[in-house]
Structures are given as C-alpha cells and as structure tokens.
Amino acid sequence: MRKLFSYVLSLCLLVGLFAFNGGTAEAATGLTIKDLAGRTVTFDRTPKRVVVLSPGDLHTLQALGVQVVGRPTSATPVDASLQSVPQVGNIHQPNFEKIVSLQPDVVIAGTSFLGHIQKAQSLGLKVVITSGSSVNDIKSSITLLGKLFNKAQKAKVLVGKIDSKVKKYSKTKTKVRAVILFGSGASSLVALPTSFSGDVLAKAGGENIAASFSQLKDYPGYANLSTERIIASNPDVIFIITHANHAETKKAMIKLMSTSSWRNLKAVKNKNVIFLPSELFAASPGVKITNALDHMNKELLKVRAKMKK
Known part of the structure; x- marks a missing residue:
C-alpha cells in the first residue's frame, strides 16, 4: 500500500510539473x-x-x-x-x-x-x-x-x-508586366524577383520586367534603376514603394514620371503608377503577408481590366 501511495504521489507531481510548464518539459x-x-x-x-x-x-x-x-x-x-x-x-x-x-x-x-x-x-x-x-x-x-x-x-x-x-493566387496569371521601384526619384532601386516585394508580385500573379537585371552587391534582391531598360520593356504598371518622408518621396516620384523619358510609358499614360502601402511592402509585414498578397493581386486585376478596354 505504501509503495502504491508513493507511486501515485510521484505521478501527481509529474503531471503538475507538466501542466505548470504549459504542456512541455522545456x-x-x-x-x-x-x-x-x-x-x-x-x-x-x-x-x-x-x-x-x-x-x-x-x-x-x-x-x-x-x-x-x-x-x-x-x-x-x-x-x-x-x-x-x-x-x-x-x-x-x-x-x-x-x-x-x-x-x-x-x-x-x-x-x-x-x-x-x-x-x-x-x-x-x-x-x-x-x-x-x-x-x-x-x-x-x-x-x-x-x-x-x-x-x-x-x-x-x-x-x-x-x-x-x-495557392489561391497561384491559379491567377494576370499577364500584367510590372516594375517595382523602391526609394525616391532617380535614386530609386528596382526590386528583383528575389526581393520580398518581387516575390509577392510573382505569387500574386504578376510578371516582373526586371527579372534579368543585375543584383546589387550591397542590396540583395535589388538592382540600380535603369531608365533605358525600363523604357525598352515598357511595363503595364509601375509600383512604387516609398520610404522615409512619404510626402517628399511621393513628390519626387511624380516629378520623375513627368519627365520626357517616362511620360510616354504605357503605365504612365494609362495612369497605372501605383504607390504601395509601406507598412505592407517596404519590409516584411510578418503574418500580414496575406494582406500584402491580397493588395497586390487586387491592383494587378485592376490594371488587367483597364488593359482589356
């Protein structure tokens, strides 16, 4: 009887310790x-x-x-x-x-x-x-x-x-050709498919015109802005991610789009220059990545609808 009591007591203590540690023995x-x-x-x-x-x-x-x-x-x-x-x-x-x-x-x-x-x-x-x-x-x-x-x-x-x-968006191939600019004005960088925003673009159904651009050593996933290559590619949409002072950055980007080199692009003429929310695209949004995917897909579908008109 004494051995049985001792065994039960030990078992209770073990269960109590297990519960106290939230179900683990960590x-x-x-x-x-x-x-x-x-x-x-x-x-x-x-x-x-x-x-x-x-x-x-x-x-x-x-x-x-x-x-x-x-x-x-x-x-x-x-x-x-x-x-x-x-x-x-x-x-x-x-x-x-x-x-x-x-x-x-x-x-x-x-x-x-x-x-x-x-x-x-x-x-x-x-x-x-x-x-x-x-x-x-x-x-x-x-x-x-x-x-x-x-x-x-x-x-x-x-x-x-x-x-x-x-999985939902993997079935959506919008065939919308896009470029993603990150930064301010002519000093902006171009997001490659290996960047976070480039990955979101691909998974949301878009095509990145910068897929063949050379990656910068100091900024993995990004390339220098090449106006000539972007003009040659003539994207359907230009996505812009601002940083630092949003108002000033937006002003600089609008000024860039009004220059002779940019204003004849399809994206600019069709008013498909879209500023993406920084909180979802400037850096990893963590679990809110689902919101980023939703937002990107929605914008791509808007552009595709305009292209069909």
Whole structure:
C-alpha cells in the first residue's frame, strides 16, 4: 500500500510539473533553436521578457499571443495594447541602452541586425534572427517563433493561412508586366524577383520586367534603376514603394514620371503608377503577408481590366 501511495504521489507531481510548464518539459531540458541566420541559440526556459525590433515580427508575435516589453520605434500607429510599450529603435539603429534596461530574455530581430550581433552579445543579450526576404522566409520565421515561445500549433495555423492564400493566387496569371521601384526619384532601386516585394508580385500573379537585371552587391534582391531598360520593356504598371518622408518621396516620384523619358510609358499614360502601402511592402509585414498578397493581386486585376478596354 505504501509503495502504491508513493507511486501515485510521484505521478501527481509529474503531471503538475507538466501542466505548470504549459504542456512541455522545456523547463527541465532547456530549448535550443537554430535561427534564420543559422545561429544556434539556447535557452533555459521559454523566454518571457521579449524585445522586438521590426514591425513584421511584432505582428507575428501578436498573432501568436506573445507579449513584448519593447517594440520597434515607428511613426506608424500601433494597437492600443502596445502604446504603453517602450520603443527601442529598429534593426538598423537599435537603442541598446533602452534594450538593456528592459532586461529581455530575448531580442527578436531581422537579418539586417547581424551587424550589431557582436555588440548585443557583449551586452549579454540573446538574439534570435528572423528573415523576411521572401514569403517562404516569413513562413519559416513564424515557425521559428512558434517553437521559441511554445506556440507551435498557432504558428502552424498561421502558416497554413499563408499557404492557402498563395495557392489561391497561384491559379491567377494576370499577364500584367510590372516594375517595382523602391526609394525616391532617380535614386530609386528596382526590386528583383528575389526581393520580398518581387516575390509577392510573382505569387500574386504578376510578371516582373526586371527579372534579368543585375543584383546589387550591397542590396540583395535589388538592382540600380535603369531608365533605358525600363523604357525598352515598357511595363503595364509601375509600383512604387516609398520610404522615409512619404510626402517628399511621393513628390519626387511624380516629378520623375513627368519627365520626357517616362511620360510616354504605357503605365504612365494609362495612369497605372501605383504607390504601395509601406507598412505592407517596404519590409516584411510578418503574418500580414496575406494582406500584402491580397493588395497586390487586387491592383494587378485592376490594371488587367483597364488593359482589356
């Protein structure tokens, strides 16, 4: 009888520990993950105090139900639940003093943060790198964060929604020939199919006229603006992604389109010069990639409808 009582007591304690740890044994065994930069990062337990440096990852963490103690600095309005969360800079200009003061268990950042990794580690910060260079990268990042925060099932559902959207648009070949400009005026870059926005264009049913342009070494996924090649290709639509000061950038792009080299293009004459929302296209929007796909497909179908008239 005594042995039976001891066995039952031990079983109850084990079940209690399992429940306390949210259904995993990670508190006892720890957690080791490989991030999207190929780095191995180990944790004693699921991170609780989370700092995030990009809006896309913030959207993903919100969708997974993960609370943050630090969020990226941004002029874009955020949900009411996040307004009191301290801003900590971004992946290009992190506020390390602020980040350290928040005592995070983990800092979530995109690949552009890799140049700051050494400093972050010298400050005792654990960093997990995500990526948003393509739709598949975003899916991998969601899966990674799901594993890190013990939200694997939620992550699987979110990835499934993206897969469903991609499958839906894979049947849509609009035959609309497009170019995507990123930047301001004549100093803009052209998005290649290997860029995030170029990948969205392809998966939403469009054709990228810059597929054969040469990639820049310092800006993977982008090429220099070649007015001559764009004129020769004569796209049906020109998509523009602005950055920094939106009003000034838009003004510069409109001025460029009014020059003799550009104004005779089909896209300009037919008023198919479209400014894409920065929050969806300037960088990875995380789980809101489904919104980006919807938006791009909708614009492509509008252009195709005008072409048929």
